[in-house]
Amino acid sequence: MEKIVIVGGGAGGLILANSLDPKKFDITVIDKSPITIFQPAYLYIAFKGAHANITKPIRSILKKGRKFIEEEVIKIDLEERKVYTKNNSYSYDKLVIATGTITDTSKMKGLKEINDQFGDYHTNIENAQKVWKSLNNFKGGSLIIGMSSPICKCPPSPLEGAFLAEEFINKKGLKNKSKITFFTPYPRAYPSEPINEVIEPLLKSRNINIMTFFDLDYIDTEKKTIYSIEGDEISYDLPIIIPPCVGVNIEYNPSNVLDEDRFIKADKYTMQINGFDDAYAIGDATNIATAKSGVTAHLEAKVLANRLNGIDDKFNGRTNCPFDVGYGKGTFVIGSYTQPVVKYPPTRIKHMMKKVMQLIYWQSLKGTFDFAFDIFFKMTDPEKLNKKYK
Amino acid sequence: MGKRIVVDARGSSCPGPIVELSKAYRNAAVGDVIELWATDPGVKADTQAWAEKTKNKIESIKEDQDKIIIVIDIENR
Ligand SMILES: Cc1cc2nc3c(=O)[nH]c(=O)nc-3n(C[C@H](O)[C@H](O)[C@H](O)COP(=O)(O)OP(=O)(O)OC[C@H]3O[C@@H](n4cnc5c(N)ncnc54)[C@H](O)[C@@H]3O)c2cc1C
Numbered sequence: 001m002e003k004i005v006i007v008g009g010g011a012g013g014l015i016l017a018n019s020l021d022p023k024k025f026d027i028t029v030i031d032k033s034p035i036t037i038f039q040p041a042y043l044y045i046a047f048k049g050a051h052a053n054i055t056k057p058i059r060s061i062l063k064k065g066r067k068f069i070e071e072e073v074i075k076i077d078l079e080e081r082k083v084y085t086k087n088n089s090y091s092y093d094k095l096v097i098a099t100g101t102i103t104d105t106s107k108m109k110g111l112k113e114i115n116d117q118f119g120d121y122h123t124n125i126e127n128a129q130k131v132w133k134s135l136n137n138f139k140g141g142s143l144i145i146g147m148s149s150p151i152c153k154c155p156p157s158p159l160e161g162a163f164l165a166e167e168f169i170n171k172k173g174l175k176n177k178s179k180i181t182f183f184t185p186y187p188r189a190y191p192s193e194p195i196n197e198v199i200e201p202l203l204k205s206r207n208i209n210i211m212t213f214f215d216l217d218y219i220d221t222e223k224k225t226i227y228s229i230e231g232d233e234i235s236y237d238l239p240i241i242i243p244p245c246v247g248v249n250i251e252y253n254p255s256n257v258l259d260e261d262r263f264i265k266a267d268k269y270t271m272q273i274n275g276f277d278d279a280y281a282i283g284d285a286t287n288i289a290t291a292k293s294g295v296t297a298h299l300e301a302k303v304l305a306n307r308l309n310g311i312d313d314k315f316n317g318r319t320n321c322p323f324d325v326g327y328g329k330g331t332f333v334i335g336s337y338t339q340p341v342v343k344y345p346p347t348r349i350k351h352m353m354k355k356v357m358q359l360i361y362w363q364s365l366k367g368t369f370d371f372a373f374d375i376f377f378k379m380t381d382p383e384k385l386n387k388k389y390k
Numbered sequence: 391m392g393k394r395i396v397v398d399a400r401g402s403s404c405p406g407p408i409v410e411l412s413k414a415y416r417n418a419a420v421g422d423v424i425e426l427w428a429t430d431p432g433v434k435a436d437t438q439a440w441a442e443k444t445k446n447k448i449e450s451i452k453e454d455q456d457k458i459i460i461v462i463d464i465e466n467r
Contacts, residue, residue, distance in 0.1 A: 150409040185412050187436045213443045215412050229416060229467070230444045289406060 001026045004308070005083055005092040007073050007250075009058040010036055012283030012297030013098035014365045019305035022065025028090070030083065031058055032072035037125070038361050040294070040354075043157060043324070046121035046131035046240075047164035052358075054125070061365050073099075075251040078276050094308065097264055097273075097281040098301075099250065101153060101292065103243035108148060110219025114239050121161060122153055122242050131240055135168055140177030141237030143169065144226065148216040149244035150185045151261065153284060153292045156323035156333055158182070158242055159190060159199060163326035165240070166206045180207065181234055183214035183226075194343040195323070195333050202325055202346070216241070245292070247285060263287035268337065269314040271304050280304055291319040291333070298364075298373075320380065322354035330354050332380070339382035343389045392421030392464065399428045400457055407433040408440060411462075415444065418464050423449070426460040433458055 002025050006013045009031035017029050035055040044050035059068050071085035076097070083090045103123045105112040115123075119130025145162040152158060162182040169178050182189065182203065189203055189210045190196040203210055214228040225235045247262030257265055257273055264281040265274045268288045273279040282304055283297030290296050299318055306313035317337030323346070324330045330351030335341035344350075360369055397414045399407035407428040414424050426437065434451060437460050441448050449461040 150412065185409070187408055187439055193432070213412075213440060215416065229412075231466070 003093045006096045008098035011294040016301040017066045028067040030069045042121045042128040045128040049132045077253040095279040099248045100284045101245045104246045105243045144236045144239045146183035160324045167326040181209040183211040185215040192341040259287045290317045295320040342385040394423045396425045422464040424462045
């Protein structure tokens, strides 16, 4: 039986493991953690003080016939076909890497200090709780939401934070005493133009200042000021800054399968790691030029399951990122490798669809709702939508 | 004379090339030249806005068969 080792039991790794037939493959998932986390909820812990339990044991999500090993992988030798943990090594016929990303606050001076003090909503539950505490301690002044690097998990999430922070401040009656600023290294608030045309007027109508071309250089925590390499500066009272998103610390042989941010170089259609026909990478861990989102991890896992079964399926780059714009409304960022992002207006229904996702998330990792996803993805096909929303 | 940095952002579409450009700019110094290769037509307007913002000079914008080549003199960093 072909031995498939999947490193990482998050959204991508679990969907893949559950999509493969254990009668046909010997399937092992290795994760350093016994639990998996529903990360989109970080946003609601940070900005709404949500309390729901957002973790589940990996074993409870894996269907029958799949093995789980709880160990941290430290080295992967693609030449020797071996995965090393601290005490063991595992060989494979086919390897799939689905290790996601980590945040790195060491890259810019001052970032670690403000992250320790105020938190962020891309690292873990504790940091998201810290943001909620910081917001509740805020008495007015300059509130900053910013992206310290252009690469970020869930591309709408930086702006979602800005929208939800404004809603919070407004409801607390602090709007008159506060200035909210969103900074981004991109040329506009949201990088892709069609959805930016929908989002930017909303930001303006809520008095959220936008600073574009702002590449964070360093933070002076004494002067409480953030500087960009383009030469701009902003002073802060409450800075909520998304740290750079990078690949995890696993050593690879050969090391050139990683890019400078430790993302794995993989083919955007087949997810095959460059130079290897027995190793793949899916989800946030890759350098594939599409959104780092659970939906992408899901779709890549499904394509890869087909490929491992000998079907010549290809990933089309489809994105479907929910975008909460505050006050109970939302939209989606929908596009693909061949279709530009749709100019999709926010509505209440779209926000409710995001909420439904939270309810069905664990079951969807098991494949229970595959039929519903198929219908949903067909209904929201970007080619179709682009004809309707011009 | 500074160094010449070639940034190959072909195939990445909006806002890909600008991301690659700003990454290169982070490690550049005054006197360097950045040569940006891209296929996305939006790159021209975005790079012009970027150069204005960062006070750097666009030396030339050329199109050959399979790419757009933008040469930027780094005068400010
Ligand atoms: C604020 C926020 C909002 C988001 N909103 C959305 C949304 O609305 N919709 C959406 O689709 N996505 C959203 N996402 C993104 C989504 O959570 C991720 O894209 C998704 O989890 C990626 O799945 P993955 O399998 O690639 O990685 P992950 O789910 O991160 O899993 C990686 C796994 O690898 C394991 N691992 C890492 N290193 C090692 C190692 N050395 N050894 C062993 N195991 C290891 C980890 O423990 C983890 O279990 C959001 C993310 C954030 C932060």
